[in-house]
Amino acid sequence: SGPDTVSPTGQPTGADQARFAQSGSYLTNAQGTRLPDTDHSLKAGPRGPVLLQDHHLREKVMHFDHERIPERVVHARGAAAHGVFQSYGTAASVTKAAFLAEEEETPVFVRFSTVLGSRGSSDTVRDTRGFATKFYTSEGVFDLVGNNMPVFFIQDAIKFPDIIHAGKPHPDREIPQAQSAHDTFWDFVTLHTEATHHTLWNMSDRGIPRSYRTMEGFGVHTFRLVAADGGTTLVKFHWKPKLGVHSLVWEEAQIINGVDPDFHRRDLADAIEAGAYPQWELGIQTFPDTPDQTFEGIDLLDPTNLVPEELAPVRPVGLLTLNRNPSNFFAETEQVAFHVGHLVPGIDITDDPLLAGRLFSYLDTQITRLGGPNFPQLPINRPHAPVNDMLRDGLHQTAVHRGVAPYRPNSLDGGCPFTAGADTGAYIESPVRVPEATKVREAPESFADHFSQPRRFWLSMSPVEREHIIGAYTFELSKCYEQAIRERALQVLANIDPALCAEVAAGLGLPAPEPTVPLADVAPSPALSQVGQSWPTD
Numbered sequence: 107s108g109p110d111t112v113s114p115t116g117q118p119t120g121a122d123q124a125r126f127a128q129s130g131s132y133l134t135n136a137q138g139t140r141l142p143d144t145d146h147s148l149k150a151g152p153r154g155p156v157l158l159q160d161h162h163l164r165e166k167v168m169h170f171d172h173e174r175i176p177e178r179v180v181h182a183r184g185a186a187a188h189g190v191f192q193s194y195g196t197a198a199s200v201t202k203a204a205f206l207a208e209e210e211e212t213p214v215f216v217r218f219s220t221v222l223g224s225r226g227s228s229d230t231v232r233d234t235r236g237f238a239t240k241f242y243t244s245e246g247v248f249d250l251v252g253n254n255m256p257v258f259f260i261q262d263a264i265k266f267p268d269i270i271h272a273g274k275p276h277p278d279r280e281i282p283q284a285q286s287a288h289d290t291f292w293d294f295v296t297l298h299t300e301a302t303h304h305t306l307w308n309m310s311d312r313g314i315p316r317s318y319r320t321m322e323g324f325g326v327h328t329f330r331l332v333a334a335d336g337g338t339t340l341v342k343f344h345w346k347p348k349l350g351v352h353s354l355v356w357e358e359a360q361i362i363n364g365v366d367p368d369f370h371r372r373d374l375a376d377a378i379e380a381g382a383y384p385q386w387e388l389g390i391q392t393f394p395d396t397p398d399q400t401f402e403g404i405d406l407l408d409p410t411n412l413v414p415e416e417l418a419p420v421r422p423v424g425l426l427t428l429n430r431n432p433s434n435f436f437a438e439t440e441q442v443a444f445h446v447g448h449l450v451p452g453i454d455i456t457d458d459p460l461l462a463g464r465l466f467s468y469l470d471t472q473i474t475r476l477g478g479p480n481f482p483q484l485p486i487n488r489p490h491a492p493v494n495d496m497l498r499d500g501l502h503q504t505a506v507h508r509g510v511a512p513y514r515p516n517s518l519d520g521g522c523p524f525t526a527g528a529d530t531g532a533y534i535e536s537p538v539r540v541p542e543a544t545k546v547r548e549a550p551e552s553f554a555d556h557f558s559q560p561r562r563f564w565l566s567m568s569p570v571e572r573e574h575i576i577g578a579y580t581f582e583l584s585k586c587y588e589q590a591i592r593e594r595a596l597q598v599l600a601n602i603d604p605a606l607c608a609e610v611a612a613g614l615g616l617p618a619p620e621p622t623v624p625l626a627d628v629a630p631s632p633a634l635s636q637v638g639q640s641w642p643t644d
């Protein structure tokens with residue numbers, strides 16, 4: 107589409123000028139003044155010194171000097187696309203969120219990412235993948251900031267800086283870049299055994315997806331849905347790829363790392379450009395909102411737990427289609443700011459202590475990353491619903507606010523009268539009872555079982571998936587320098603399953619320890635095996 111506003115000479119003007127940079131018939135400086143030459147500095151003679159008075163040279167180089175912004179502290183490397191979410195309207199009985207309850211079409215922006223590597227790292231490393239979706243709903247922005255694995259390493263956000271410090275490259279040598287094969291990672295996950303489940307997912311084929319288009323996505327935490335009648339339901343969100351779930355094998359991943367480090371990024375962009383639009387169905391697992399917030403003995407506030415689909419089926423509620431590539435990586439993919447606190451009426455949070463920390467962390471980091479508090483005004487972050495806030499001024503303020511009374515009620519500006527009932531339909535926290543309690547720094551007893559769920563995952567794998575898991579643990583642990591860490595990792599594996607431990611121990615040339623916990627009697631969950639999901643769903 108052409109510029110909205112065009113000058114008599116055919117130049118886009120105003121805000122459009124920036125959007126259509128390089129489209130004008132003549133070159134200007136940042137102030138719109140025509141320039142005759144941008145290839146030569148102003149000098150005292152052709153071989154003489156460059157003059158300090160060259161204001162164009164200074165502007166051009168100054169701007170270049172400030173092109174980079176800090177990369178995300180995690181999930182720095184990503185790729186994104188625009189699309190639409192078509193709701194089936196099937197969630198109406200459990201949520202009043204219009205974009206789910208009605209058969210509405212909602213614009214979306216989705217960013218996929220690796221977690222640990224820096225912005226320029228390779229795509230096909232063994233890592234968790236981010237799957238973050240911004241829904242520009244008619245009731246405000248809703249962000250579903252999830253991963254391609256349904257569980258997380260830790261149960262309390264206060265440990266997040268620690269697990270990330272352990273997973274990022276060693277502070278002395280800055281290696282390894284973006285892979286889990288190093289001492290600090292294994293040191294952490296074997297000393298904090300709540301990480302066992304997520305680590306097992308990482309060592310499975312899920313850690314090396316074939317494509318972003320063939321990954322599942324998960325909201326991980328349990329959220330709370332609020333229906334029109336005020337009734338509440340606990341929920342876990344799932345994205346199911348229409349192409350099925352597919353992974354690389356380790357040898358492929360390693361070769362691709364060298365041959366095409368942009369493999370996933372290229373695959374997503376090429377598919378969309380070719381009209382092969384990737385699609386995911388959004389599904390929900392719902393649970394009664396009971397005071398103990400458990401389901402079939404599973405603590406729903408513990409993000410290291412999943413609920414097997416055999417116990418709570420995933421009900422489809424809408425279809426996501428990615429159909430447009432970003433036109434500017436920096437403006438869209440880099441400047442997009444997701445936040446688990448971007449919620450709409452009908453979707454609320456629970457007391458998951460990991461979620462609580464995230465509610466603080468995202469806004470906080472974005473103030474640094476995006477240079478001040480006004481990043482919601484960046485085009486990619488702007489809600490499509492009307493905004494009538496009372497936030498004013500600040501670094502990089504681009505709005506020219508009208509009126510004199512940014513407070514309410516007020517008797518000066520017509521736009522903000524206090525009208526009883528005017529806020530009907532607004533975001534209202536669900537009136538959940540907070541337990542009477544004493545201040546403590548401790549985890550509940552129900553967070554203490556770190557091995558039953560990993561055991562269920564292991565027992566659900568097909569023979570070839572098990573072979574890959576054994577290979578992954580053996581490879582990654584063989585890269586540790588510290589023997590004691592390898593031995594501790596084997597102890598963790600013995601507590602998942604002695605057969606898994608024995609195979610990895612043999613590969614490492616170490617004795618296999620006995621389990622130190624009773625092995626849980628858990629039924630396999632066929633839905634966890636990728637084999638059952640490796641074909642298109644229609």
Ligand code: HEM
Binds near residue numbers: 217235472
């Ligand atoms: C970024 C997911 C836990 C802090 C991200 C992104 C995803 C994500 C997908 C990338 C967003 C993008 O593409 O821009 C998750 C999931 C978690 C989790 C699924 C657990 C269930 C945490 C915790 C913290 C945290 C516990 C901190 C206490 C951050 C930060 C960023 C980030 C600081 C960078 C955000 C930015 O610069 O815009 N996370 N995360 N995350 N996450 Fe998390």
